[in-house]
Amino acid sequence: MRFENTGLEKFRVDLNKLDEILPKHGLIRAGQWDYERVTYDRKFDIKEGIYYLRVQGYATEGDVGAHDAYIQLMKPILGKYYYPHGVEYGDDEYFPERLVEKCNQILEEVKKDLEPFNEA
Known part of the structure; x- marks a missing residue:
């Protein structure tokens, strides 16, 4: 499921700011990067199962591995985890309404916290 109207896909933010702010909202980068x-x-x-809210982005400048990059954010997504296959995002997946509401709330808070650092 894509979150279409968050506005985050218009944000370009320094990687170090993302690494500082997103964990405050429970969004962890861990090993998910190249x-x-x-x-x-x-x-x-x-x-109802295990779900993942994902905020993804790509470097428009710099190198993620060197912690020196500007990241263009993409539309956030919500997926359901299936063992052992992985996460599915399809339109035919069931996403509990209370979970979708919680994710929207988190994304609004993230946007508010990132706005001062938006370089777009």
């Missing part, structure tokens, strides 16, 4: 891309995940383990 030299050009990053993914911040927040895991939800609820009775």
Whole structure:
């Protein structure tokens, strides 16, 4: 599921600011990066299953591995985890309404916190 109207896809932010701010909202980068891309995940383990809210981006300038990059954010996504295959984002997936509302709230807070650092 894509979150279409967050406005985050218009943000370009220094990687170090993302690494500082997103964990405050439970979005962790951990090992989900390469030299050009990053993914911040927040895991939800609820009775309907395991879900991941993902905020992804790609470097428009610099090198992620060197912690010296500007990241263009993309539309956030929500996916359901299936063992052992991975995360599915399809339109036919079921996403509990309360989870979608919580994710929207988190994304609004993230946008508010990142706005002062938007370089776009």
